[in-house]
Amino acid sequence: MNDILKIADQNLESRLFIGTGKFPSKKIIKDVLETSGASVVTVALRRVDQDSEDENILDYIPKSCLLMPNTSGARNAEEAIRIARLSKAVGCGNWIKIEIISDNKYLLPDNFETIKATEILSKEGFVVLPYMSPDLMAAKRLVDAGAKAVMPLGAPIGSNRGLKTKELVRIMVNEINIPVIVDAGIGSPTQAAECMELGCDAVLVNTAVAIAEDPVSMARAFKLAVQAGRLGYLSGLGSTGSEASASSPLTGFLREEEKV
Amino acid sequence: MSFYDVYKQYKDFDIQNFFGNVESQMIQKALNVPNVSEYQFLSFLSSRAEPFLEQMATRSSQLTRQYFGKTIQLYTPMYVSNYCENECVYCGFNRKNKIQRKKLSFDEVKKEAEFISQTGLKHILLLTGSSRAQSPVGYVKECVKILQKYFSSVSLEVYTLTTDEYKELIDAGVDGLTVYQEVYDEVVYSQVHQAGPKSDYLFRLDAPERALSQRMRTVNIGVLLGLSQWQKEVFLLGLHAQYLQDKFFDSEISISLPRLRPAKGMFQPACVVEDKSIVQMILALRIFLPRLGITLSTRESAQFRENLLSLGITRMSAGSTTEVGGHTAIVDENKKNVQFEISDTRSVLQMIKFLEQKGYQPVLKDWMAI
Numbered sequence: 001m002n003d004i005l006k007i008a009d010q011n012l013e014s015r016l017f018i019g020t021g022k023f024p025s026k027k028i029i030k031d032v033l034e035t036s037g038a039s040v041v042t043v044a045l046r047r048v049d050q051d052s053e054d055e056n057i058l059d060y061i062p063k064s065c066l067l068m069p070n071t072s073g074a075r076n077a078e079e080a081i082r083i084a085r086l087s088k089a090v091g092c093g094n095w096i097k098i099e100i101i102s103d104n105k106y107l108l109p110d111n112f113e114t115i116k117a118t119e120i121l122s123k124e125g126f127v128v129l130p131y132m133s134p135d136l137m138a139a140k141r142l143v144d145a146g147a148k149a150v151m152p153l154g155a156p157i158g159s160n161r162g163l164k165t166k167e168l169v170r171i172m173v174n175e176i177n178i179p180v181i182v183d184a185g186i187g188s189p190t191q192a193a194e195c196m197e198l199g200c201d202a203v204l205v206n207t208a209v210a211i212a213e214d215p216v217s218m219a220r221a222f223k224l225a226v227q228a229g230r231l232g233y234l235s236g237l238g239s240t241g242s243e244a245s246a247s248s249p250l251t252g253f254l255r256e257e258e259k260v
Numbered sequence: 261m262s263f264y265d266v267y268k269q270y271k272d273f274d275i276q277n278f279f280g281n282v283e284s285q286m287i288q289k290a291l292n293v294p295n296v297s298e299y300q301f302l303s304f305l306s307s308r309a310e311p312f313l314e315q316m317a318t319r320s321s322q323l324t325r326q327y328f329g330k331t332i333q334l335y336t337p338m339y340v341s342n343y344c345e346n347e348c349v350y351c352g353f354n355r356k357n358k359i360q361r362k363k364l365s366f367d368e369v370k371k372e373a374e375f376i377s378q379t380g381l382k383h384i385l386l387l388t389g390s391s392r393a394q395s396p397v398g399y400v401k402e403c404v405k406i407l408q409k410y411f412s413s414v415s416l417e418v419y420t421l422t423t424d425e426y427k428e429l430i431d432a433g434v435d436g437l438t439v440y441q442e443v444y445d446e447v448v449y450s451q452v453h454q455a456g457p458k459s460d461y462l463f464r465l466d467a468p469e470r471a472l473s474q475r476m477r478t479v480n481i482g483v484l485l486g487l488s489q490w491q492k493e494v495f496l497l498g499l500h501a502q503y504l505q506d507k508f509f510d511s512e513i514s515i516s517l518p519r520l521r522p523a524k525g526m527f528q529p530a531c532v533v534e535d536k537s538i539v540q541m542i543l544a545l546r547i548f549l550p551r552l553g554i555t556l557s558t559r560e561s562a563q564f565r566e567n568l569l570s571l572g573i574t575r576m577s578a579g580s581t582t583e584v585g586g587h588t589a590i591v592d593e594n595k596k597n598v599q600f601e602i603s604d605t606r607s608v609l610q611m612i613k614f615l616e617q618k619g620y621q622p623v624l625k626d627w628m629a630i
């Protein structure tokens with residue numbers, strides 16, 4: 001299947017993105033990434049220890065993965081911008097996932113601050129992928145601000161509840177012309193497949209893999225599910241529009257009449 | 261508003277009477293709701309909850325994995341002074357005691373920092389002792405500046421400060437604060453804090469809030485178990501953590517549950533807190549506040565730490581010493597200390613190994629000053 005996801009100037013083979021928090025060891029992260037075939041991996045810059053020789057998480061990331069540091073821990077645009085700049089300065093490239101959480105109870109992203117940070121960082125040449133609450137107007141503003149993809153949540157981080165925001169994400173998929181990547185809340189391969197069938201461009205998974213009994217085989221399960229969902233979408237899944245569509249059109253006779 | 265208003269609502273609350281009315285079904289029900297109420301949290305602390313410990317553990321462990329994964333953040337304390345102006349009856353460092361007092365020079369602070377940083381730890385907790393005269397804010401600030409060169413995150417455990425002073429230290433790069441109320445019961449508080457600035461109950465109670473109002477990133481609060489009936493103290497601690505979490509939505513709140521151990525010739529604890537009770541309170545707190553950080557000090561035995569690991573703990577100290585300059589006694593002349601310190605240093609590594617063996621990722625760096 002020649003189906004490449006293009007973000008900024010990068011062609012990505014896989015539509016599965018992996019997050020690296022919560023894993024029991026760095027070694028497992030490496031195995032997970034290799035097995036999942038993920039093209040993009042996100043790492044919290046706050047956990048990257050550049051000074052350490054043997055404890056640098058970046059050493060566990062396969063060369064085939066594109067590194068997307070995130071601004072986890074940022075509470076407002078200003079902090080996110082500082083983290084992003086720091087990330088570039090320490091050689092982590094110019095991709096950045098903006099993650100601004102000013103609510104520690106539900107861990108929901110702050111769309112307003114995210115738009116601010118996206119605008120400034122895009123101008124500075126970053127490839128910005130913002131994590132957001134699925135809201136069409138906010139997504140449009142993010143596009144205007146220079147985002148290269150938008151990452152709406154399916155459900156709160158770590159909740160494993162699946163695509164609870166389905167209707168809102170569906171609207172975003174229909175209306176937004178940059179890739180839509182579901183981030184957060186995806187707890188099972190079925191749910192990942194559901195996102196892909198809906199027409200999302202990719203999914204980002206972390207907790208579901210990290211806390212699985214066997215994270216490596218769970219990574220494989222997600223890889224296959226994302227492929228299956230995507231294939232289902234491309235093969236033209238029957239739409240589930242709210243209007244009924246009869247298999248023999250009710251007005252078919254009009255065309256019959258035309259022929260006469 | 262201050263947490264004192266919440267405290268007032270509960271200070272005369274008859275907890276024994278409440279516990280007398282707790283029934284098994286209530287606990288069972290509380291175990292199956294998504295958001296636990298204050299009273300459901302309290303019911304988890306009753307003796308009626310004891311038969312449900314296993315079920316509570318399952319829930320607590322699942323919530324901890326969900327929110328924190330299999331990771332444990334490590335940090336170490338560094339004492340730079342042990343001068344004290346207070347008289348806390350339970351503490352050996354109280355100003356009336358004749359112990360050797362010491363305060364590190366900035367050179368010594370640097371040496372200590374250099375030494376600790378070699379273990380790979382990136383989080384440091386600076387303790388200055390409770391003497392404004394000996395370790396004024398300017399001294400603390402200078403220490404912070406030095407530590408910042410070696411660590412990505414500097415937290416403080418010092419005497420309580422004013423709002424402006426917290427702001428000054430946050431601007432200097434401090435991102436975490438530890439301040440234990442020790443005991444919430446106001447009457448007991450005044451009995452055990454007999455003299456010195458710490459005897460001001462309200463000034464201490466509001467300290468976390470003063471720091472958070474200046475955007476302190478993380479605040480760790482705690483009770484000294486043994487000073488008063490633990491159930492009520494842990495209940496108030498949980499309410500305090502909840503109050504701070506709700507009011508300062510974007511800060512990280514964590515708690516500690518240090519135990520006062522009975523020692524000869526010393527203050528006798530008002531109540532002895534058993535291992536089982538520690539387990540019960542950790543589970544109850546986790547279920548009540550799933551996002552709460554829970555710190556476990558190295559004063560607990562290795563075996564107990566191991567057993568608690570999967571139940572709700574998120575942060576542990578490693579390679580601790582409670583001596584001023586204790587980490588670098590090694591680089592000084594005293595041969596006897598050398599051996600002692602090597603084993604102490606190893607304990608950071610041992611802790612890392614221990615966590616890895618148990619299937620946990622030791623997190624040495626979880627934040628950086630930005």
Ligand code: SF4
Pocket residue numbers: 344345346347348351352353354355389390458
């Ligand atoms: S203020 Fe701290 S060091 Fe001083 S006596 Fe009290 S507990 Fe001990």
